Every structure is written in structure tokens, then in C-alpha cells.
Amino acid sequence: MIRHTEELVLVTGATGLVGRPLVDLLLAQGVRVRAVSRRPEEAGLPDKVDVVAPGAGMFEGVGRVFLNPRAVGLEAAEFLAEARRAGAARVVAMSALNVDHPLEQQPSRQRGDFNKESEQAAVASGLDWCALRSGYYAVNTVSQWGAQIRAGDVVRSPFPEAAWAPLHERDLAEVAARALLGDELLGRRPVLTGPRALTQQEMIEAIGTAAGRPLRYQAVPAEAAEQGLVRQGFSEGAARGFIAMQGLSYLQPGLVSPEVEEILGRPGLGFEQWAAEHAADFDRAIPAHAVRDPRGPKR
């Protein structure tokens, strides 16, 4: 039997929000990692990592695969079939809490995240599989509110009482590493959230505490918030879907799942800690063009 640390793990989306901490965790456990990036020369991953562009050769010698739906689009089934032909035995797929909701209530589909199809492809792949059904990432607050907070102390957003439990990306990466290396999560779809639901107002207060200045929440109509996101680069469909999703959590507070704590054997990391670690992303002294992109180096 091959020890897991001797198997090569292929990480798609390796330069992403979860991919980077996952690569670090795997390396720390002595695992050999091949990372996929469309721009390997700009990936900025540790030297030990074999960074490759997407292509047929990437599967050679791979035993386990981390599947990021954003990185594979609608090709997850072919991707996994090819991985299996090359000898892979396991896939851990990122998925989402809302994967069984009506497709029009899944705004991430507008940007090409086919979480449902990816999860189905993993289950049907013939590989050992695990699908990580995660909720809202804490780091989304940077793309959602970062520009406003860097520019001033007022955050305009609808639904101040809408609440959900932001998931620290490091917790998600740690669960992914467990699913890749251990056997206890095989055949499961764990639901992953942060440890506590916070209203938007509470999240903004926590960011203000971390940033060292009080922030003020100003409720605005949903249409104004949508337009603000479009000005920041969201597509109209994604902005509408994202705000509509927040509207739904206004009526029904976000789920708090116990599974991160059950899997990791410790409570999930709280949003206050996340905000303290990311205070620099909201620093008004930093000009917008110089802000470190939490998704990695600038493209």
C-alpha cells in the first residue's frame, strides 16, 4: 500500500483563496504537490511545488485530485475521467452549501462556477470522492466591501440584519487536506460554515475593530447595492444574484454547521480572527491599486 505522503496530489485552482493555504498544508505534511495554474510563471507558489499549465500531461503520476469548479468549468467529468485513466484514485471537490437550491438562486454560476455539475462528476467518477459543501467565505467581504472601507468609514449595503456564518478559508483548506489525506470523509458531503452567524452590521463592526476605526453601516436599496458591485467589476447577473441571496438570508438566518469542529476537532476560526488577520486589506492608507489581492498576485 502506498503511503499518502508518497502520492502526488494535483491541486486545481492552486493560486486561489483555498488553493494557496491547501498547498501550504500539504507541503507541511510532506506531500508532493503539483499545482495547476493558467499562468505558472506568475503563480508565486513555493519552490517545492511542481506548477503546470492545464493540459493532458498534468495527470501523470497523480494519485489524488483537488477539484476547484471555477478552474475546470463544465469539463469536470472529462477532467476526472482523464485523471482516473492516468491512475488517480481519489477526488476532493469544492462545492457549495446552496448546491441543491434552484440554479437561478446560485449566483456563482454566473461567473462559471458549476458546483452542482462538479459535485455530480466527482460522485459519478468511479474515484473515491468527497464534496465540500461550503458556505460564504469570510474573504468575500474584501470584494464586497473592501473598496468602500478603503475609501471611507461608511459601508453601504442592503439588509443590515441579514446573517450568515462566514467560513475562514484556512479552515476550509484544512478540511480539504484531511479529505485528501485521510479516509474518514470519503463518500461524504460535509457542510462547512463558520462557527457563528453574524449580521452584516456585526461583520462590518468586526472589520472596523480590526482596522482600528469605527465603520458605519448605511442601509441602501438592493438596486443601489447591485449597481455598486457592477461598478466594482461584478457582472449584472452575478450582482443581482448575490444581493438576492443576501435578501433570502434576511428572512432566514444563515445556517451554522457543526461539521468544521467535528472534522478538525477544534472550533472553527471566528470572523473576528479573520478580520484581524486581514486588517491590511481594508487599510485606507493604501491606494486602491496597491491593495494586496487576497486571491494572490495581480494578474
Ligand SMILES: NC(=O)c1ccc[n+]([C@@H]2O[C@H](COP(=O)([O-])OP(=O)(O)OC[C@H]3O[C@@H](n4cnc5c(N)ncnc54)[C@H](OP(=O)(O)O)[C@@H]3O)[C@@H](O)[C@H]2O)c1
Ligand atoms: N466564495 C465563496 O463564498 C464560495 C462559497 C462556496 C463555494 N464556493 C465555490 O468555490 C469555488 C472556488 O471559488 P473561489 O472564490 O475560492 O475561487 P478562487 O479561489 O478565486 O479561484 C480559484 C482559481 O481558479 C483559477 N481560475 C479562476 N477563473 C478561472 C477560469 N475562468 N478558468 C480557469 N481557471 C480559473 C485561478 O487560478 P489561475 O489564475 O492560477 O489559473 C484561481 O486562482 C467556486 O466553485 C465557488 O463557487 C465559493
